[in-house]
Amino acid sequence: MGLFKKKEPKQASKPLKTASPPNSASSSTQLSKILTPELVLVVPEASNKYELIETMVRRLCQGRPSLSVEYLMDQVMEREQGLSTTLDTGLSLPHSRVDGTNEIFAVLAILPKGLLDTHATEILIRTILLFFSPNDPKFFQSHLQFLQSVSKLFQPALIDQLISFSTPQQVLDLIKIAESAQP
Amino acid sequence: MPNPKSSVRVKEVVVLTTAVLTFISFWRAGAVVLCDLASTAYYIGGIAEQAIGPVAPWFILAVMLFSYCIRCLYMESCGMFVRGGVYRAVKESMGGFIAKVSVSALLFDYVLTGPISSVSAGQYCAGLLNNLFPVLKIGWKLNPDTFSVIFAVLVTLYFWRQNIKGVEESSEKSLRIIQLTTFMGLIMISWSFYTLYHRGVHWPSFRFRFSPESLGWLEGINLKSIGALGIIIAFGHALLGMSGWESLAQVYREIEAPKLKNLVRTGNLVFLFSFILTVSVSFFAVMIIPDHVRLGKYANNLLGGLAMWMEGPASIRYVFHIFVVLVGALILSGAVNTSIIGANGILNRVAEDGVLLDWFRKLHPQHGTTYRTINLVSALQILTIFLCRGDVYLLGEAYAFGVIWSFVLKSLAILVLRFKNTSLREYIFPLNFKIGEVNFPVGLLFTFFVLLSAGIINLLTKQVATIAGISFSMAFLILFTFSEQVNAAKVAASEGALEKLNSRREEELPKAFSTVTKSNRVLVAIRDPNSLYSLKHVLENLDSETTDVVVLHSKVARGFELEGEVNAMGPEERLLFSRVITLAEKYGHTVNPVLVLSNDPAYAIAQTAQAMGAQQIVMGKSDKLAPELQLERLAMTWGSLQ
Numbered sequence: 174m175g176l177f178k179k180k181e182p183k184q185a186s187k188p189l190k191t192a193s194p195p196n197s198a199s200s201s202t203q204l205s206k207i208l209t210p211e212l213v214l215v216v217p218e219a220s221n222k223y224e225l226i227e228t229m230v231r232r233l234c235q236g237r238p239s240l241s242v243e244y245l246m247d248q249v250m251e252r253e254q255g256l257s258t259t260l261d262t263g264l265s266l267p268h269s270r271v272d273g274t275n276e277i278f279a280v281l282a283i284l285p286k287g288l289l290d291t292h293a294t295e296i297l298i299r300t301i302l303l304f305f306s307p308n309d310p311k312f313f314q315s316h317l318q319f320l321q322s323v324s325k326l327f328q329p330a331l332i333d334q335l336i337s338f339s340t341p342q343q344v345l346d347l348i349k350i351a352e353s354a355q356p
Numbered sequence: 357m358p359n360p361k362s363s364v365r366v367k368e369v370v371v372l373t374t375a376v377l378t379f380i381s382f383w384r385a386g387a388v389v390l391c392d393l394a395s396t397a398y399y400i401g402g403i404a405e406q407a408i409g410p411v412a413p414w415f416i417l418a419v420m421l422f423s424y425c426i427r428c429l430y431m432e433s434c435g436m437f438v439r440g441g442v443y444r445a446v447k448e449s450m451g452g453f454i455a456k457v458s459v460s461a462l463l464f465d466y467v468l469t470g471p472i473s474s475v476s477a478g479q480y481c482a483g484l485l486n487n488l489f490p491v492l493k494i495g496w497k498l499n500p501d502t503f504s505v506i507f508a509v510l511v512t513l514y515f516w517r518q519n520i521k522g523v524e525e526s527s528e529k530s531l532r533i534i535q536l537t538t539f540m541g542l543i544m545i546s547w548s549f550y551t552l553y554h555r556g557v558h559w560p561s562f563r564f565r566f567s568p569e570s571l572g573w574l575e576g577i578n579l580k581s582i583g584a585l586g587i588i589i590a591f592g593h594a595l596l597g598m599s600g601w602e603s604l605a606q607v608y609r610e611i612e613a614p615k616l617k618n619l620v621r622t623g624n625l626v627f628l629f630s631f632i633l634t635v636s637v638s639f640f641a642v643m644i645i646p647d648h649v650r651l652g653k654y655a656n657n658l659l660g661g662l663a664m665w666m667e668g669p670a671s672i673r674y675v676f677h678i679f680v681v682l683v684g685a686l687i688l689s690g691a692v693n694t695s696i697i698g699a700n701g702i703l704n705r706v707a708e709d710g711v712l713l714d715w716f717r718k719l720h721p722q723h724g725t726t727y728r729t730i731n732l733v734s735a736l737q738i739l740t741i742f743l744c745r746g747d748v749y750l751l752g753e754a755y756a757f758g759v760i761w762s763f764v765l766k767s768l769a770i771l772v773l774r775f776k777n778t779s780l781r782e783y784i785f786p787l788n789f790k791i792g793e794v795n796f797p798v799g800l801l802f803t804f805f806v807l808l809s810a811g812i813i814n815l816l817t818k819q820v821a822t823i824a825g826i827s828f829s830m831a832f833l834i835l836f837t838f839s840e841q842v843n844a845a846k847v848a849a850s851e852g853a854l855e856k857l858n859s860r861r862e863e864e865l866p867k868a869f870s871t872v873t874k875s876n877r878v879l880v881a882i883r884d885p886n887s888l889y890s891l892k893h894v895l896e897n898l899d900s901e902t903t904d905v906v907v908l909h910s911k912v913a914r915g916f917e918l919e920g921e922v923n924a925m926g927p928e929e930r931l932l933f934s935r936v937i938t939l940a941e942k943y944g945h946t947v948n949p950v951l952v953l954s955n956d957p958a959y960a961i962a963q964t965a966q967a968m969g970a971q972q973i974v975m976g977k978s979d980k981l982a983p984e985l986q987l988e989r990l991a992m993t994w995g996s997l998q
Contacts, residue, residue: 256958256989313984317987317988320992321994321995323995325998328996
């Protein structure tokens with residue numbers, strides 16, 4: 174059994190009402206602060222999204238014995254069965270909310286040759302940002318803000334630049350610049 | 357900016373522009389109702405006095421006081437059904453057959469409203485011209501009856517054409533007419549007080565004088581020995597004074613929020629205005645115009661006579677007479693238009709229920725109006741004008757048949773619904789007592805019995821009205837029953853009536869929101885016509901002064917459907933938006949319905965919200981997905997579109 178316990182998401186009983194549409198507040202987690210060169214992969218060739226996700230989970234768990242690969246894989250695969258996590262910008266955001274953490278942790282993969290999405294096969298995935306966030310209702314707003322901010326960050330123009338790089342450090346540096354340029 | 361080449365982006369935008377989505381203040385609503393109701397002040401005095409003698413003003417007073425009960429009746433009905441006219445209330449309480457009877461009576465009401473209003477206006481114009489010709493040294497004298505027939509036919513033809521062309525009735529126009537009428541009324545009342553101050557006050561007599569025509573089949577009965585009967589007969593002859601309340605049911609759907617509060621205000625406004633105007637005209641006419649002049653020359657032209665017999669210089673009296681006739685022509689012509697619209701509306705309503713042959717619903721090839729029903733109503737009105745030969749008294753007596761029996765059935769319907777449907781009412785007719793477990797709606801019972809008594813007596817005293825009314829009602833009842841049989845297989849069962857939806861297409865989303873101008877903007881995403889609780893939640897808490905609401909439905913279309921021609925507004929979408937409009941009407945808030953084609957609802961919502969500048973997005977919970985997943989997808993698409 175993994176360290177992280179699985180928790181069922183609560184079902185809302187009332188009409189759903191969002192707060193104001195999410196904005197890229199400075200309080201949201203900045204990607205450049207949670208990524209390190211070890212957590213950035215440049216993948217020359219990939220044929221299967223789920224195999225790649227497993228590779229990314231294993232990279233995330235390296236040097237972190239408290240993290241369980243099997244458990245994280247179960248969580249993210251379960252989430253992948255729900256609504257698509259791929260955007261037509263070419264960014265895919267497989268993720269899950271898990272117990273035992275109070276912050277977001279992530280790993281980024283750049284795919285210069287792209288990978289067809291399994292949900293929406295007309296979309297070519299060129300970047301995958303796999304992340305896990307705390308399964309705490311109080312953190313849900315921050316979770317949404319993170320989703321919104323990374324979706325906003327990874328526009329086609331940025332992705333075009335990222336896939337031209339060959340080293341993780343180059344990728345990280347560009348992400349830092351792009352994040353600081355955002356309002 | 358989103359990538360325009362992406363296949364998941366919004367491909368087509370359809371904006372609904374149905375006129376009913378605009379709501380009006382209680383002032384305008386009141387003006388619309390008064391254009392029908394208040395116009396009776398121009399002819400009720402003469403009709404009532406010809407029927408019952410000098411006591412007429414007292415009975416007009418009694419009828420106008422009693423009209424408060426009719427006000428309460430319509431308010432309870434409107435509170436239960438947003439489109440709470442006679443047909444709906446009677447159908448819900450007593451079933452389809454009685455509902456058809458009530459509609460037949462109501463149609464008789466509407467068909468007669470046009471002729472009595474236009475003929476009366478013609479009588480006023482003829483009276484004015486006959487007064488002016490000698491002054492202008494013109495040696496003409498018009499036959500008022502002939503002139504009024506020609507005038508009435510021309511007015512009816514004019515409004516027939518307007519309705520065929522689909523020229524919408526404007527509440528703005530009604531408001532102006534009532535403002536003008538108010539001005540005229542204030543002058544009339546104050547000048548009348550001045551006149552009475554100079555000449556002394558002679559109150560109308562309490563003497564009855566029934567004419568043979570006014571007793572009908574009861575002629576020969578000694579009314580002195582059956583006092584109450586005489587009172588009911590007299591009441592029945594003055595009952596015309598409260599015709600027009602059905603317009604309140606027609607206009608309620610357009611009243612803005614807070615709906616019930618504004619309905620009460622409208623009802624009070626209509627009651628007070630019509631009471632003051634009608635009663636004062638009736639009393640002052642009797643108190644100021646000498647009997648032989650009033651009953652002769654000005655029998656069909658009371659206000660004109662009042663203007664000519666005021667105290668003061670002749671020149672000013674003539675000017676006021678012209679003004680009175682001008683206002684009369686406007687308000688009475690407005691009533692003609694209202695009658696055609698009302699009759700057409702009720703025929704369309706029953707046609708939607710399958711109670712009228714589809715043949716009648718055929719739309720005009722150019723104007724898109726239900727021209728066959730409009731033709732039918734106008735033709736009946738013109739026929740009536742020719743048959744009456746300008747006799748306002750005859751028209752008034754006939755008109756009362758439709759008025760009284762539609763009120764009788766309405767009051768009975770509301771009474772039955774008290775026991776059949778015990779759900780909480782937004783407004784309840786006052787005077788209700790509970791003895792043990794039994795509720796006694798005393799106020800409603802009183803109203804029903806008064807109306808029923810007057811209705812039954814009217815059957816006996818108004819021969820022409822009874823024969824014409826029953827024949828007309830029977831003819832329409834047969835038509836409705838026959839139509840229902842023919843349409844039996846085609847009646848749309850449970851969805852109810854679909855709203856007439858007008859729309860325009862836009863290539864780009866921002867162009868769809870030209871009417872969204874307020875500082876606060878809410879986007880409500882809808883999908884299921886049986887599950888609009890998210891919209892209901894928004895409308896219940898909305899401040900429409902500061903907030904615009906856009907209601908978005910994203911129609912999923914994939915692959916080739918997005919690239920080729922797609923019929924965006926299918927039957928499911930029509931039902932969905934009809935329900936949206938019904939909900940908006942119920943709360944009296946304007947909404948902006950938009951339909952988009954996209955293969956991803958989350959993108960459609962995010963793109964629409966950004967295009968309109970929404971501060972809030974409201975969605976209902978999906979049956980298939982957890983809310984968190986919906987929100988995550990929305991957050992992602994929102995970010996990617998920024």
